[in-house]
Amino acid sequence: MGNSTWPDVTKLLYNMQQSLKTIFPNFSNELIATIEENGSLQDFKAGTILMRTGQYIKNTVLIIKGKIKIYREGEDGGEFLMYYLQPGQACAISMICTAKSEKSQIMAKVVEDVTVMMIPLQLMDKWMMEHRSWYEFVIETYRSRFEEVLEVVDNIAFRSMDERLEFYLKRHSDACGCSEVNLSHQEIATELNTSREVVSRLLKKMEQRGLVKLNRNQIELLK
Amino acid sequence: MGNSTWPDVTKLLYNMQQSLKTIFPNFSNELIATIEENGSLQDFKAGTILMRTGQYIKNTVLIIKGKIKIYREGEDGGEFLMYYLQPGQACAISMICTAKSEKSQIMAKVVEDVTVMMIPLQLMDKWMMEHRSWYEFVIETYRSRFEEVLEVVDNIAFRSMDERLEFYLKRHSDACGCSEVNLSHQEIATELNTSREVVSRLLKKMEQRGLVKLNRNQIELLK
DNA sequence: AACCTACAGTAACATTTATCACAGAAGATT
DNA sequence: AATCTTCTGTGATAAATGTTACTGTAGGTT
Numbered sequence: 001m002g003n004s005t006w007p008d009v010t011k012l013l014y015n016m017q018q019s020l021k022t023i024f025p026n027f028s029n030e031l032i033a034t035i036e037e038n039g040s041l042q043d044f045k046a047g048t049i050l051m052r053t054g055q056y057i058k059n060t061v062l063i064i065k066g067k068i069k070i071y072r073e074g075e076d077g078g079e080f081l082m083y084y085l086q087p088g089q090a091c092a093i094s095m096i097c098t099a100k101s102e103k104s105q106i107m108a109k110v111v112e113d114v115t116v117m118m119i120p121l122q123l124m125d126k127w128m129m130e131h132r133s134w135y136e137f138v139i140e141t142y143r144s145r146f147e148e149v150l151e152v153v154d155n156i157a158f159r160s161m162d163e164r165l166e167f168y169l170k171r172h173s174d175a176c177g178c179s180e181v182n183l184s185h186q187e188i189a190t191e192l193n194t195s196r197e198v199v200s201r202l203l204k205k206m207e208q209r210g211l212v213k214l215n216r217n218q219i220e221l222l223k
Numbered sequence: 224m225g226n227s228t229w230p231d232v233t234k235l236l237y238n239m240q241q242s243l244k245t246i247f248p249n250f251s252n253e254l255i256a257t258i259e260e261n262g263s264l265q266d267f268k269a270g271t272i273l274m275r276t277g278q279y280i281k282n283t284v285l286i287i288k289g290k291i292k293i294y295r296e297g298e299d300g301g302e303f304l305m306y307y308l309q310p311g312q313a314c315a316i317s318m319i320c321t322a323k324s325e326k327s328q329i330m331a332k333v334v335e336d337v338t339v340m341m342i343p344l345q346l347m348d349k350w351m352m353e354h355r356s357w358y359e360f361v362i363e364t365y366r367s368r369f370e371e372v373l374e375v376v377d378n379i380a381f382r383s384m385d386e387r388l389e390f391y392l393k394r395h396s397d398a399c400g401c402s403e404v405n406l407s408h409q410e411i412a413t414e415l416n417t418s419r420e421v422v423s424r425l426l427k428k429m430e431q432r433g434l435v436k437l438n439r440n441q442i443e444l445l446k
Numbered sequence: 447a448a449c450c451t452a453c454a455g456t457a458a459c460a461t462t463t464a465t466c467a468c469a470g471a472a473g474a475t476t
Numbered sequence: 477a478a479t480c481t482t483c484t485g486t487g488a489t490a491a492a493t494g495t496t497a498c499t500g501t502a503g504g505t506t
Contacts, residue, residue, distance in 0.1 A: 440472095
């Protein structure tokens with residue numbers, strides 16, 4: 001990242017604080033400075049598994065840039081998509097498990113190159129008492145992730161596969177901010193825990209209804 | 224509840240503190256005294272709906288005695304069972320929503336006469352900073368309820384109805400501490416979001432496999 | 447061009463779950 | 477006892493989903 005003369009480093013640091021403030025607008029300035037000081041910034045390429053089921057968790061993960069998908073793994077190797085994590089969010093599981101250094105119940109995969117801030121577990125807990133804005137962020141993270149999982153329960157408990165597929169596509173396009181889903185039918189099937197043929201059939205029906213246009217490795221959402 | 228001469232009231236108070244200490248062994252003595260002072264003890268009969276979907280939440284609920292079932296409601300009126308709350312536990316949703324005074328995402332029904340301690344929302348938040356043992360209890364509540372919901376996702380995402388039914392019966396008998404399930408097939412079907420006929424058929428198969436004995440309004444678990 | 451591989455489409459069939467229809471059994475009520 | 481209601485069992489059928497097998501096509505590789 002460029003040369004390392006003092007002015008540049010200072011500038012980078014300044015920019016970092018500015019960007020943290022932008023991504024986490026509710027964090028106090030002291031908290032941001034503390035995060036700067038104690039957290040470690042790391043990059044991961046798309047495809048990286050950030051956390052595996054059964055692994056012990058040593059850090060709380062704040063998303064600065066990029067996207068992560070959170071999966072629940074089945075015994076047979078299924079990878080059921082639960083939700084996305086985006087900049088400004090944090091992994092609730094990593095917070096919850098961190099507090100007791102428990103095993104992860106989920107799998108986290110990078111789907112768009114990410115920059116994350118890793119916070120060591122002792123600090124995560126310590127800051128709860130010291131920084132009101134951290135406390136509120138953690139509680140809000142619990143709340144919103146819990147709600148998201150409840151929505152997942154809704155989908156699989158009350159809805160049929162065609163509705164779940166529509167929801168899946170909509171959420172994908174919301175997450176990437178575009179109307180093209182660049183995934184193969186097989187990938188979608190895996191994340192919905194169904195088979196490729198079922199996804200192909202349902203997509204074809206959606207195309208006939210005028211909801212999508214199907215291309216190779218791409219689904220365009222029309223409505 | 225008996226007469227109201229001073230000695231009796233003192234004794235009751237003493238007993239209450241003792242029993243709180245037994246049910247919530249990790250609470251500090253100061254915390255228990257604070258709860259005594261600020262919380263309000265209430266009884267509800269089996270069948271009472273303690274909390275409805277969409278309702279605003281004004282209290283955090285600690286279970287002292289009895290049992291509560293937590294449901295996710297479908298748009299069509301389905302009542303999908305998520306988990307049980309038992310003495311020593313608290314409603315995670317009431318904590319999470321309380322913090323922001325949000326709407327409830329779930330429905331809570333008393334299934335065995337309960338005594339609960341209602342904690343006003345401002346205190347729930349305030350105590351987080353003042354009582355370490357309260358803080359730890361709240362975090363542990365989030366963690367264990369989150370895990371429980373993840374297990375629900377597992378069940379509906381990866382398992383078929385016969386496995387889910389077995390799981391349902393096992394959990395029921397764990398909760399009531401006996402091997403008889405005193406529910407009609409219709410009630411079970413509703414909580415699994417399936418139909419009565421399916422439950423009847425699957426139970427019959429389980430009986431043929433020697434897993435249960437079927438009586439009217441009762442299922443005995445044999446293994 | 448010839449070949450290879452991953453992806454997509456689809457028919458046929460199996461399995462699971464849902465729905466409809468009806469009958470009988472257990473309890474409750476009169 | 478006669479009646480009524482609720483619960484349970486079960487066959488027939490429908491609908492949704494899963495599986496197998498095969499085909500074609502797009503794009504990359506040789």
